[in-house]
Amino acid sequence: MKRDIRLAATWAIAALAISLPSKALALENFDVALGKQATDPRVVLNNNIDLNRAKNLARQAGVSTNGGLGRYRPENSMHGPATEAPFVDNGNGTWTFTFKGRRPDSSVYSIQTVVTVSKDGRQVNVDYNGPIR
Template identity: 45%
Template structure:
């Protein structure tokens, strides 16, 4: 009673008011489905490359799953492309792993696991375009 007199809030109102829950995520900050998929992808690469004594994936495969290098394929699967290699060494292996994290229909497929490939070359303009007419320099 003394608290309600000092604050001006009725005890009934104070007991029934609930905080808004629209942003509530019972799993914390990260998406648990994406996190499961990311972990399965990383673990598949670890197994394929000789285990943790031989291989470590890049740091992004350990932090928040939402910051890992993935593509949502729109069909419930995720594809991860990440680098790894011997522990405490520069990365030498590129892994591309597609995962369906649904526990009722799980799927892990290693699409590529080999030497790091170079990034694709930028697209070149078609050869049949006419040369620019105004070629004066400034």
């Protein structure tokens, strides 16, 4: 009986020890989502909710400007992680995304779109939309 209790306690401690690192990481990511500064700047950038929203707004502006998804497809980088999207931090509270697009029936990118989005997502401006420069 005592042996069973000790064995159960050992398994419980082992399970707790295994789960602690992932829970600590989850709490760190939760802090980042709430806007708290993390010690590792890569964590802040990789989980930047505002940057991801801005990327989505820029992509949607490009699609809308070019006649919708039936007529236009933005490059794949505008669908993936925000940090892999072609953007520049302007240092004034905005990001500028410069990306290519194509017709749905083509594999050749022929359109370039430049969209500036405020970090709070309230302002979206299509700066350029035309042939690839």
